[in-house]
Each structure stands twice: as structure tokens, then as C-alpha cells.
Amino acid sequence: ACSSKYVLSQVHPMWQEPLAVPGGDRQSPIDIVVRKSVFDPRLKPLTPQYDPRTCQQIWNNGYSFLVEYDDTTDKSTLKGGPLEDQFRLCQFHFHWGENNSWGSEHTVDRRLYPAELHLVHWNSDKYSLFEEAVMEENGLAVIGVFLKIGKRHEGLQKLVDALPAIRHKGSAVEFTKFDPACLLPKNIDDYWTYAGSLTTPPLTEAVTWIVMKQHIEVSHDQLAVFRSLLFTSAEEEVQKSMVNNFRVQQPLKGRTVRSSFT
Ligand SMILES: COc1ccc(CNS(=O)(=O)c2ccc(S(N)(=O)=O)s2)cc1
Numbered sequence: 089a090c091s092s093k094y095v096l097s098q099v100h101p102m103w104q105e106p107l108a109v110p111g112g113d114r115q116s117p118i119d120i121v122v123r124k125s126v127f128d129p130r131l132k133p134l135t136p137q138y139d140p141r142t143c144q145q146i147w148n149n150g151y152s153f154l155v156e157y158d159d160t161t162d163k164s165t166l167k168g169g170p171l172e173d174q175f176r177l178c179q180f181h182f183h184w185g186e187n188n189s190w191g192s193e194h195t196v197d198r199r200l201y202p203a204e205l206h207l208v209h210w211n212s213d214k215y216s217l218f219e220e221a222v223m224e225e226n227g228l229a230v231i232g233v234f235l236k237i238g239k240r241h242e243g244l245q246k247l248v249d250a251l252p253a254i255r256h257k258g259s260a261v262e263f264t265k266f267d268p269a270c271l272l273p274k275n276i277d278d279y280w281t282y283a284g285s286l287t288t289p290p291l292t293e294a295v296t297w298i299v300m301k302q303h304i305e306v307s308h309d310q311l312a313v314f315r316s317l318l319f320t321s322a323e324e325e326v327q328k329s330m331v332n333n334f335r336v337q338q339p340l341k342g343r344t345v346r347s348s349f350t
């Protein structure tokens with residue numbers, strides 16, 4: 089899978105913002121200014137095709153919790169939208185706040201959401217491993233979906249029920265037959281897309297971001313379980329709640345955000 093090898097141990101705690109990334113002119117996240125986004129009629133509908141049988145495990149990497157997929161074959165893929173190539177799903181994870189007032193990484197006209205889902209894919213037409221793709225400018229495609237507090241999300245509950253088993257950094261449990269498509273909004277044809285980066289170290293400028301216009305709803309209690317996770321491993325004396333695991337917004341530096349809708 090894509091991220092287990094990407095141990096972030098060599099980096100300092102993510103939230104002490106690293107100094108500007110050398111030559112960083114396409115960093116993420118950003119504020120999406122709707123009236124400055126440019127409609128691009130050439131943008132096609134996104135065609136995610138996920139096979140729940142490729143779901144393998146859920147684990148706490150000390151920054152978020154990740155649901156990892158077997159990305160050794162083209163069984164769970166993403167094509168279309170702004171993408172020229174075929175991308176393989178390797179994992180999804182979330183970012184959230186300590187309360188429901190903030191937590192998302194991207195914002196829309198400065199509007200913050202309580203959480204944001206990221207589905208991470210890598211370009212399997214051009215590269216043979218995630219670790220290669222993560223260093224290339226067309227290497228990754230991440231779908232961002234905003235979460236809002238509202239009715240309970242039935243599909244999310246299986247994931248919420250697994251969280252107590254991975255409270256500490258480094259813990260993992262088997263997690264199978266989960267279809268990530270259930271976490272996508274009804275309408276996936278309306279999105280913004282721009283050239284950006286990973287929002288955590290190594291912050292590489294390898295990501296085509298695809299941010300959904302339509303959010304999904306989760307219940308207050310479901311999101312509260314996210315906050316019961318810990319940044320710290322079982323051995324550490326001081327336990328720290330896993331909250332506010334989002335990066336601060338980055339300068340647009342002249343980039344254009346395109347929209348698939350008018
Ligand atoms: C939330 O903290 C995380 C989440 C996931 C990882 C796994 N490593 S990774 O290389 O797949 C990614 C790093 C950052 C990514 S983002 N937020 O731009 O989609 S994906 C590490 C830290």
C-alpha cells in the first residue's frame with residue numbers, strides 16, 4: 089500500500105509549519121475563491137471505479153487515520169475529470185478540528201468545514217510505485233470532500249466503529265470490504281481542480297487536486313469519535329488528542345483554479 093512505506097518519522101511534528109518549501113510555488117491547501125475560478129468546458133466527468141475487495145487495513149500514522157487499499161493492480165482506479173492518465177487508489181484519510189467550527193484544509197470563499205476527506209491516488213500509467221509517483225509533478229491525484237455536521241452517515245459508521253482499536257499512533261487493524269465510493273457526494277460532476285502539493289511532509293508538488301463542490305453529512309457523534317484518536321503512541325507518557333491535523337492555507341502564487349461547472 090502507498091503510505092505505510094511513507095513513514096514520516098524523519099520529519100518534525102507537522103503542525104510546526106516547515107519553512108517555505110524550497111521553490112514552493114504550488115503548495116496546498118488553498119482558499120478557493122469561487123468568483124476567480126475559471127470554468128473549463130473541456131473538463132470531463134470523473135470516473136472512479138473502486139473495488140471494495142482491495143480494502144486492506146485501517147491504521148493510525150500519528151497524523152491521521154488511513155484506510156489503505158491494495159494498489160498492486162488496477163482494481164480501484166480513478167480516471168477522467170482533469171486527468172490524462174489512470175490513477176490507482178492507495179488510501180484515504182481525513183483532517184478535522186477540535187470542534188465543529190474548523191478542521192478542513194481547503195476553504196471555499198474562506199468558509200471552513202469541520203472536516204475534509206482525502207482520497208489519494210497515484211499515476212499507474214506513468215509510474216510503477218507510489219513512492220516514485222509522489223516525487224513527480226503529475227504523480228498524484230487527490231479527491232477532497234468536505235464534511236458537514238448533519239444526519240448520520242450510514243456508510244461511515246463501519247469506519248467509526250473501527251477507530252477505538254487504533255487509538256494510538258502506530259496501531260493498525262484489518263479492515264476489509266469497504267467501498268470508498270460511499271463517501272463521495274451524490275454529485276461528483278461539480279468540482280474545482282488545481283495543481284498543488286501534499287499537505288503534510290514531504291509536501292511534494294505532485295498533486296492534481298480535485299475538490300468536490302458538494303459536501304457529505306456526518307453526525308456530530310460520528311465526528312466526535314475521530315477526536316478520540318491520539319497523536320501519541322501507547323508508550324508516551326503524555327497522550328495528545330488527534331485534533332486540528334490540518335495545514336494552514338498556502339499562497340496561490342498565480343495559479344488558476346478551474347471549475348467543471350458554471
Ligand atoms: C494527514 O496526515 C497524513 C495523511 C496521509 C499520510 C500518508 N502519506 S502520503 O504520502 O500518502 C500523504 C501525505 C499527505 C497527503 S494529503 N493530505 O495531501 O492528501 S497524502 C501522511 C500524513
Ligand SMILES: [Zn+2]
Pocket residue numbers: 181182183206287
Ligand atoms: Zn490529507
